[in-house]
């Protein structure tokens with residue numbers, strides 16, 4: 240079973256984007272940053288090309304560990320924004336527009352988060368149709384070996400489906416691409432697709448939930 244998801248749209252909250260770069264209303268550059276954000280927003284929307292693919296498979300020996308044995312059933316997902324948005328952000332940094340580069344990068348991160356939420360919904364629908372629950376959401380390198388990204392890339396056929404490549408380090412290309420693996424269980428009646436902040440090393444994440 241495989242599903243390609245292309246009907247994805249993103250919408251930014253300007254205040255939240257500014258908050259992501261630690262620019263709060265009491266900051267002396269808040270008005271300047273808000274003005275620049277408004278100027279960059281339309282182009283960001285046009286350069287973000289969100290797409291994702293989810294496919295059913297099994298954890299292989301290389302990606303397995305004590306907690307995630309070989310043969311565990313899973314839905315492998317890869318979501319990307321395409322390369323244009325990160326190229327633009329890098330270009331702004333190169334030209335010395337650090338505020339612009341940070342704002343575009345924050346918009347891309349927020350877009351990827353929204354795409355992740357849409358993918359979670361697709362995963363719930365797919366697992367429900369297979370009469371399986373989602374027992375755990377795992378991401379490399381915190382919860383599972385990095386080599387799992389290659390497995391996910393192969394299972395989803397991400398190159399052909401959504402134009403995502405992979406490097407020898409198992410990093411996905413383009414930069415703004417996420418790989419999430421959802422472990423399935425026939426005896427689990429829940430769909431635990433949400434972010435698990437407990438093991439996450441993104442200490443500055445503005446969406447971190449209280450533990």
Ligand code: SF4
Nearest residue numbers: 434435436439444447
């Ligand atoms: S801190 Fe939580 S919300 Fe932020 S990326 Fe990590 S798991 Fe996701």
